[in-house]
Amino acid sequence: MRAAFIAVGSELLRPGSRETNGGVLAGHLERYHLPLEGRYSVPDERDALVRLLEFLDPVPLVVLSGGLGPTQDDLTREALARYLAVPLVYHEELWQDIRAAFARWGREPTETNRRQAFLPEGAEPLPNPKGTACGVLFERGGKTWVCLPGVPAEFEAMLEPALAPLMAALDLKPIFRTTFRLSGCGESQVEENLKPFYRRFGSDHFTILAGAGEIRLHVHHADPDRFRAMEEEIRECVQEWIACEGEETLEGKVRRLLLGRGWTLAAAESCTGGAFGARLVREPGISAVFKGGVTAYADEIKTEFLAVEPRLLEEKGAVSPETALAMARGAARAFGTEVGVGITGIAGPDGGTTEKPVGTVCIAVSTPCVESVRRFLFGGDRPRVQMLAVANALDLLWRALA
Amino acid sequence: MRAAFIAVGSELLRPGSRETNGGVLAGHLERYHLPLEGRYSVPDERDALVRLLEFLDPVPLVVLSGGLGPTQDDLTREALARYLAVPLVYHEELWQDIRAAFARWGREPTETNRRQAFLPEGAEPLPNPKGTACGVLFERGGKTWVCLPGVPAEFEAMLEPALAPLMAALDLKPIFRTTFRLSGCGESQVEENLKPFYRRFGSDHFTILAGAGEIRLHVHHADPDRFRAMEEEIRECVQEWIACEGEETLEGKVRRLLLGRGWTLAAAESCTGGAFGARLVREPGISAVFKGGVTAYADEIKTEFLAVEPRLLEEKGAVSPETALAMARGAARAFGTEVGVGITGIAGPDGGTTEKPVGTVCIAVSTPCVESVRRFLFGGDRPRVQMLAVANALDLLWRALA
Numbered sequence A, B: 001m002r003a004a005f006i007a008v009g010s011e012l013l014r015p016g017s018r019e020t021n022g023g024v025l026a027g028h029l030e031r032y033h034l035p036l037e038g039r040y041s042v043p044d045e046r047d048a049l050v051r052l053l054e055f056l057d058p059v060p061l062v063v064l065s066g067g068l069g070p071t072q073d074d075l076t077r078e079a080l081a082r083y084l085a086v087p088l089v090y091h092e093e094l095w096q097d098i099r100a101a102f103a104r105w106g107r108e109p110t111e112t113n114r115r116q117a118f119l120p121e122g123a124e125p126l127p128n129p130k131g132t133a134c135g136v137l138f139e140r141g142g143k144t145w146v147c148l149p150g151v152p153a154e155f156e157a158m159l160e161p162a163l164a165p166l167m168a169a170l171d172l173k174p175i176f177r178t179t180f181r182l183s184g185c186g187e188s189q190v191e192e193n194l195k196p197f198y199r200r201f202g203s204d205h206f207t208i209l210a211g212a213g214e215i216r217l218h219v220h221h222a223d224p225d226r227f228r229a230m231e232e233e234i235r236e237c238v239q240e241w242i243a244c245e246g247e248e249t250l251e252g253k254v255r256r257l258l259l260g261r262g263w264t265l266a267a268a269e270s271c272t273g274g275a276f277g278a279r280l281v282r283e284p285g286i287s288a289v290f291k292g293g294v295t296a297y298a299d300e301i302k303t304e305f306l307a308v309e310p311r312l313l314e315e316k317g318a319v320s321p322e323t324a325l326a327m328a329r330g331a332a333r334a335f336g337t338e339v340g341v342g343i344t345g346i347a348g349p350d351g352g353t354t355e356k357p358v359g360t361v362c363i364a365v366s367t368p369c370v371e372s373v374r375r376f377l378f379g380g381d382r383p384r385v386q387m388l389a390v391a392n393a394l395d396l397l398w399r400a401l402a
Helices: A021-030 A047-053 A074-085 A092-104 A111-115 A152-170 A185-194 A196-203 A224-241 A250-261 A275-280 A300-304 A312-314 A321-335 A382-401 B021-032 B046-055 B078-086 B092-104 B111-117 B150-167 B187-193 B195-201 B224-241 B248-260 B275-280 B299-306 B310-316 B321-335 B382-401
Strands: A005-009 A036-042 A059-064 A089-092 A118-119 A124-126 A136-138 A143-148 A176-182 A207-213 A212-223 A242-245 A265-269 A290-296 A338-346 A360-366 A371-377 B002-010 B036-041 B061-065 B088-090 B118-122 B123-128 B136-139 B143-148 B176-182 B204-212 B213-221 B244-247 B265-269 B290-296 B339-345 B358-364 B371-377
Touching: A005 A047, A005 A074, A005 A312, A005 A382, A005 B265, A005 B275, A021 A036, A021 A059, A021 A152, A036 A047, A036 A176, A036 B046, A047 A074, A047 B036, A059 B339, A074 A089, A074 A118, A074 A124, A074 A136, A074 A143, A074 B224, A089 B021, A092 A111, A111 A118, A111 A275, A118 A152, A124 A185, A136 A152, A143 A152, A143 A242, A143 B187, A176 A224, A176 A250, A185 A207, A196 A224, A212 A224, A224 A242, A242 A250, A242 B371, A250 A382, A250 B046, A250 B136, A275 B275, A290 A300, A300 A312, A300 A321, A300 B290, A312 A321, A321 A338, A321 A360, A321 A371, A338 A382, A360 A382, A371 A382, B021 B036, B021 B061, B021 B150, B046 B078, B046 B187, B061 B088, B078 B088, B078 B118, B078 B136, B078 B143, B078 B213, B088 B136, B092 B111, B111 B118, B111 B143, B111 B382, B118 B136, B118 B224, B123 B150, B136 B204, B176 B382, B187 B195, B187 B213, B195 B224, B213 B224, B224 B244, B244 B248, B248 B275, B248 B382, B265 B321, B275 B290, B290 B299, B290 B321, B310 B321, B321 B339, B321 B371, B339 B382, B371 B382
Parallel strands: A005 A036, A005 A059, A059 A143, A265 A290, A265 A338, B002 B036, B002 B061, B061 B143, B265 B290, B265 B339
Antiparallel strands: A036 B036, A089 A118, A124 A136, A136 A143, A176 A212, A176 A242, A207 A212, A290 B290, A338 A360, A360 A371, B088 B118, B123 B136, B136 B143, B176 B213, B176 B244, B204 B213, B339 B358, B358 B371
């Protein structure tokens, strides 16, 4: 079984807009192992909505948000009635509810508000604890349509009460799920390694998500044995890149590993300008292990603050594995920490040479036990090079601490 | 005429997800007065996508994003070919492009990547300046399908080159447009001040977009006189908050102002962990004015590196206007710059007190001409407090330099 979501509202088709209710709905449905088959935004136009409802005719559960207000362009009630081929019927008790709500705010409803007291014949009103627009529930032939207001707070408040009885009637059970976070690898490498997994399990209960320099694998299944077999196969295929499992983030893992060793950390950044530290401090409680850092954008700062030798800068250049390591050591020494990270590179668009093209980044980690240094060549524009530098610094760091 | 947008990707149907490419597309189409008739997200399933393409058969322009990668679940090429009833054809030149791109990164493509060299027969490849997934353009019977990668940076970069020839062929003329970036204000304040504008011009050619601590106002009109009148009215309504007009960013403006004065800049950050510096270095060529910074997450770093007096920290606390100013001055002194920025605060979720609740952030700017310090109380979670701290530090900075 599957569900579909329709967001009604011309504002959702305007520049820069993003629809969020569908993501909230997906979270509720996931608890019942009920995936969304699609997420559709349409303008405030009755006929467009009727056509979409017709298109979604085979879907057993359609949830709609928006278009339930009092104004002329709130047309969800009309569209649903037309699609179902039933008339709209006036409900005196709903009108009294609206009047009572207005009275509580010391106001009188206008005639416009009376529109909200009409429902498709045979529909059930869903009470709205936060506003005057009641929701609409319609069931017919084993199929269900649920209309809720578009205002996110009202949508969220009404969703669970509207869906819970349906889910209970369907006897839907919760499912097993987990996430693997991979780092230090590319998407196509991961796909290549996952071939045995796909051959054995297909891709139905599996999602691969790449972004911000990390790759996440989601796996879920209702059957616990099947789920465990899938988990195990994934571990076998991509073990070398798995940084975290479940809810843990890379920042959280770094914090946990440092706490475990009783070490603290400092960073020396150049081309990332502080983005590595900024990523770390997204983690609450990171102050227990992260003392701070120096952003050494100018060479003289590398010399003065991080004690990188001027001769090294001259001979090897500011962007070199040797300088990255000197920065990592310098940060640890200057901040009195056990662990140091050094990042230096050419983010572009200018500053590249034949020997060191734009995208060249050198990253070093220095701990009391191990020092690791790597030279990377990242493709893409300036923000992408910076983002990949941060992601790979985190990767080098957790591997050095593990 | 109208256009439709399809976002392909199972991740867009997951809890909490939001689709953003459609909002970017709407912005581009608006330039040509071309509205979106719908915005649809579907999972990585060929047949679901084919059904949706059939549903959208009457729409003359359909733009798709996502599903062009190298992996098994990237099925946009397959779905489009099936819907159009044409075979997929191998393009040797595309495969050579992919190999060349990998070679630049010092890697070899895997066999999986070869999928990206197949296009529906009769389709035209659209070059991707930022990745290996080329786009797909297909025209038939006065209708057009444009497939672009789902990665937002790639989608954005490829959108204009892909659409411009189509729009030219349709003889759709671009219109007058500009953007105002406002900083140091809230959305409801801006709405309040814009009331005279709305009364005079309505909201048809106007969009207000809030995000990442700044508010952007877009205005466009086909008629130059009307457009100039709208621009003028906006300036009158919100002059005090306008930081940039047109394409300029706040980072770019800071760079320009510093260059104009012949000054350089250093930053001292605490609760933002380097995010202020990271935001600055998104601007190419910022190295001419930004020497670097210190992330003083631990108090002893504030004392040692920034010469913040221990007595000040004791008496006023690490989060105080006095400490922020001492950090700004300390950064400028330590790095030998004319201008210093200091940021200190409590990003949460822990560490708040009755006197200084979570969200308290003090920001200072020190220049040879002026020193300004402000204490803020930001609402929201840890990432939001950090983001607003960075945005308001930039605001304080450009105002001090202007």
